[in-house]
Amino acid sequence: MRKSAKRVSELRRVRNRGGAPKFQAIRKKRTGIAGFDQITDGGLPVGRLTAVIGGPGMGKSLFALQFLLNGLRTAGEPGLFVTFEEPVDRVRANVAGFDWAFNSVPENQLALIDARLPADTVQSGAFDISGLLAALTARKAVMGARNVVFDGIDLLISSLNDECLERRELARIDDWIRAEGMTAILTVKSYSMSERDQKRADLIQYLTDCVIRLEGKLFDANFSRTLRVVKYRGSNFAPDAVPMAIGHSGIEVVPNQISRDNYPIFSERISSGVSRLDAILDGGFMRGSSILLSGAPGTAKTSLAASLAAAGCARGRKAAFVSFDESDVQIIANMKSIGIDLRRHVASGRLAMMSLRSNGHSPEECFLKICELVRRHKPDILVVDPLSAFMETAYPFAAIIAESLVDLAKSKGITFLGTSLLGQAAGEIEASAIHVSTIADTWIHVSYVIQNGERNRALTIVKSRGTGHSNQVRELALTSRGIDLVDVYVGDGKVLLGSARLEKQQLETRDERLEEVQHARRKFELGRGIAELQARAQAIVQELASKRREAQLEESAEKVRSTARRKAITQRGLIRRLADDSRAHPRPKKRRAGQRP
Amino acid sequence: MSAKASRRKGAVVSPANSGARGNEICLRLYVASTTPNSERAKANLGVALQDFSVVPGYRVELIDVLADPKRAVTDNVIVTPTLVAIGPKRQLVMIGDLSDSSSLQGLLKAAASFG
Numbered sequence: 001m002r003k004s005a006k007r008v009s010e011l012r013r014v015r016n017r018g019g020a021p022k023f024q025a026i027r028k029k030r031t032g033i034a035g036f037d038q039i040t041d042g043g044l045p046v047g048r049l050t051a052v053i054g055g056p057g058m059g060k061s062l063f064a065l066q067f068l069l070n071g072l073r074t075a076g077e078p079g080l081f082v083t084f085e086e087p088v089d090r091v092r093a094n095v096a097g098f099d100w101a102f103n104s105v106p107e108n109q110l111a112l113i114d115a116r117l118p119a120d121t122v123q124s125g126a127f128d129i130s131g132l133l134a135a136l137t138a139r140k141a142v143m144g145a146r147n148v149v150f151d152g153i154d155l156l157i158s159s160l161n162d163e164c165l166e167r168r169e170l171a172r173i174d175d176w177i178r179a180e181g182m183t184a185i186l187t188v189k190s191y192s193m194s195e196r197d198q199k200r201a202d203l204i205q206y207l208t209d210c211v212i213r214l215e216g217k218l219f220d221a222n223f224s225r226t227l228r229v230v231k232y233r234g235s236n237f238a239p240d241a242v243p244m245a246i247g248h249s250g251i252e253v254v255p256n257q258i259s260r261d262n263y264p265i266f267s268e269r270i271s272s273g274v275s276r277l278d279a280i281l282d283g284g285f286m287r288g289s290s291i292l293l294s295g296a297p298g299t300a301k302t303s304l305a306a307s308l309a310a311a312g313c314a315r316g317r318k319a320a321f322v323s324f325d326e327s328d329v330q331i332i333a334n335m336k337s338i339g340i341d342l343r344r345h346v347a348s349g350r351l352a353m354m355s356l357r358s359n360g361h362s363p364e365e366c367f368l369k370i371c372e373l374v375r376r377h378k379p380d381i382l383v384v385d386p387l388s389a390f391m392e393t394a395y396p397f398a399a400i401i402a403e404s405l406v407d408l409a410k411s412k413g414i415t416f417l418g419t420s421l422l423g424q425a426a427g428e429i430e431a432s433a434i435h436v437s438t439i440a441d442t443w444i445h446v447s448y449v450i451q452n453g454e455r456n457r458a459l460t461i462v463k464s465r466g467t468g469h470s471n472q473v474r475e476l477a478l479t480s481r482g483i484d485l486v487d488v489y490v491g492d493g494k495v496l497l498g499s500a501r502l503e504k505q506q507l508e509t510r511d512e513r514l515e516e517v518q519h520a521r522r523k524f525e526l527g528r529g530i531a532e533l534q535a536r537a538q539a540i541v542q543e544l545a546s547k548r549r550e551a552q553l554e555e556s557a558e559k560v561r562s563t564a565r566r567k568a569i570t571q572r573g574l575i576r577r578l579a580d581d582s583r584a585h586p587r588p589k590k591r592r593a594g595q596r597p
Numbered sequence: 598m599s600a601k602a603s604r605r606k607g608a609v610v611s612p613a614n615s616g617a618r619g620n621e622i623c624l625r626l627y628v629a630s631t632t633p634n635s636e637r638a639k640a641n642l643g644v645a646l647q648d649f650s651v652v653p654g655y656r657v658e659l660i661d662v663l664a665d666p667k668r669a670v671t672d673n674v675i676v677t678p679t680l681v682a683i684g685p686k687r688q689l690v691m692i693g694d695l696s697d698s699s700s701l702q703g704l705l706k707a708a709a710s711f712g
Contacts, residue, residue: 115675118690122704125637125696130629131662131674138666156675 026234029147029183032070033063035253039238040229044183044210048233049174051204052187054214058225059244059251060187061086063214064149065095066250067185068110069102077146078109080136085152088112098250108143115156123159129169133176140180148177149185154200166200170207209233214244220394224362227253243364243397252368254397254404264288264413270381272304273311273340276485280461280470285442287380288413289465290406292387294420295446299457300478301419302326304446305383306335306342307483308417312381313345320352320379322370324389328353339482352377358389363401366390371408382409387418406440441465446476449497456497459485475501621654622684622709629677630663634694638678641695645702652705684708 028042037043044050044067052060061083068079083091091112095102115132139145150173157166170186177184188204190197190213205211211230216223226241243254269284278284285291285308293301302323309319321342323331331353332342345351354373356366366389374382390402402418409416418440443462448455457476461469474485475497488497496504626642628635639659646652662669662677672681680691682704689708695701 114673117675117692121690121692122700123693124691124700125641125693126634127676127678127693128629128632128634129676130632130635131627131669131677131679134629134662134666134677135669135674138670 028235030070030074031063031067032074033066033251033253035242035244035255036227036251038255039242039253040210040232041236044185045233045235046183047178047181048183048209049177049207050183050185050210050212051208052185052212052214053190053201053204053230054187055190055216058214058216059246060189060214061091061094061151062246062251063212064151064185064187065091065102068147068149069100069105071147071183072105072109075146078111078143079147079149080111080113080139080143080145081149081151082113082115082132082136083151084115084155087116088114091151095250099248100250111139111143111145113139117156126160126162126165129156129172133172136176137180140182146182147184148182149187151187152189153186154188154197154204158196158200163196163199163203167203167207170204174207205230210235215241217396219396222362222394224395224397225364227251243362243401245362245364245368247365247368247372249372252364252371254364254367254401263410266413270308270415271311271315273307274304274483274485276474277304277459277483280472280474280485281442281464282468285415285417286467287415288410289441290410290416290418291442291444292418292420292440293444293446294462296448297421299446299448300476300483301421301446302331302385303335303338303340303478303483304444304476305385305417305419306331306340308415309351309381309383310335310340310342310345312415313348313350316350317380318350318352318377319345319381319383320354320373320377321383321385322354322356322373323385324356324358324366326385327355337480338478339480352379356389363390363395363398367401367405370405374408374412374414379414381415381417384416384418386421388420442467451497452500454498454500458488458497621656622652622682622705623656623658624705625658625660625672625681625683627660627662627669627672627674627677627679627681630661632677635678637694637696638680641698641701642680645695645698645705648702652709655705655709680704682708685711 026048027046028040028044029046030037030043052063054060065081068081071077071079081091086094092103113136136148140148153170153173157169160166160169173184173186176182186204186208188201190201210232213228213230214225215228216225218224225244225246227244228241229237229239238255245252245254266287268287269278270287271278271284272281291308293304295301306321309321312319321331328346332346335342342351342353346353352373354369356369358366370382370384373379384405387402387405390398390405395401406416406418408414442464444459445462446457446459449458450456457478459474459476461471473488475488477484477486486501488501624642624646626638628638642657646655646657660668660672660674662674668674676692678692678694680695680701682689682691684707687708689704691701691704
């Protein structure tokens, strides 16, 4: 008696202390649901009451059990699970399907407590849950439990049928967990929308420190689950509804918070497996970048994706290939036909392939499966083919999930390639890929060009952040030896592909040959002409020299002649003068001695 | 402290040998110390038992779960007050402060009957 009186006074003291403005930052406890711990910045408030509200089948009990299990496994904190609705063995059966190994958890570490009243229990007047709390106190003392879950508490307290009494019992739980230093979750149903139930839900929201709502909604035939933190006293939290999935590991939450800023940056290039493509990409894809490969059906998107994965594996890296609606076997066979051997890489363990069905799985479920694959396989390259399998559903979070996927890859430094099924129209491309395009670093589009009754594939690099790249269209050729890019012919404002390109190529080759022959002939003829002229020039030069010689000789002959002539004249003159003189004056004798011949 | 006064026969029953004996019924009342609900339940049960026509013979076991929380665990007590009436043929449970005297009397009669 004394002991209990002491406890009551202790309760009061705690309650009063709660009201005093003694500031203490809230401590948090992780739930092990990574996305949830992220949006609440650390998990649930320690030593406080958290309400998990939701309709049937929304995963309230699951959330609570995961919290207990995580507390036990990561912090070694035993837990109590008090079930007001379901028998203990059914609770066990419900979670047997998850990969928790729940049945291996010893009862003294995680106690499942059946708090259902016997079926034929008659109620007469008001009651309280002191009995239960006393039992829990005893168990806690034995086990050292730190966490407790009241699963479906509304079922019990609703039979009090009085708002005041209900409030009192909830307050009793609150007092109890504070006094015992327990962290608690109350799960509360929210499907019944009678005035009373509504009031109770309001009351619980008011009384608890943290309120989480689990909801589900149909979009067309697609069921989308969400989790929303409605309130969190003393803490910041993301108030948006975030997508949630119940998978093999239980509840998982996909926080739509894209980190974006702290991506690792590499300067290394990753080969696409197509050397000509690497060349026009200035050496290949940037490691850790994201690549969007869009195009109409059959434009070799999967082949290019497989080529990147195979090239990575061949260099000793690890790759993961996620495909939608096409089996691994099928892809391996298809790729073999164009010379890409995926089987070898699967066998060596470098390539992990996963095939998912887009139908009947929400994008968040698929996302979580891919997350799991990334965790397990730790790939350097992640391929999702097609990424548009996410986007083309009526699910409300499809676009966000696609972004989250790119974010996941980039934050881990994984080179990401997603393919996107797009039609021919440019407008369509813009509209569907707008989200991903904003976060894709490189966007390659493969389109069909129909020409002369042929359908050919034309590859263009729409954008490539941070790398030089060609702006030219290339023809994508699929052969049994692999993929290749071929330069296309651009002329007369036309791009020629396929056999038109070949024809043009042959035509040009022939013309070129002809041109060569003609050139040789012209060159020969000109050579001959020049030689001829040179010969003629030489002859003229010789003739010129001989004429000059002749002229010289002529000149010297003339000189001789003129000298002779002058002499003759002089002599003649002399003779004539002598004659004249002799006629007028007879020549003295002595002058005749000097006469010249 | 766990077993308390029983009326008329004056026998104090220990938890160990509880259970119905002969045409007696065993009444276990789980209470939470002296909280108002528990006090009312004790009083209401006392009043009902004063009417000899309702139950010919009985033993009352009063269990204070705050003083003996281990008992609350083993007997899986959820709410207080809880009255468990163990008769020769059946065991009946009533929760609450037993303020509805006619339903309490009905329960006691049903528990004591052999049919």
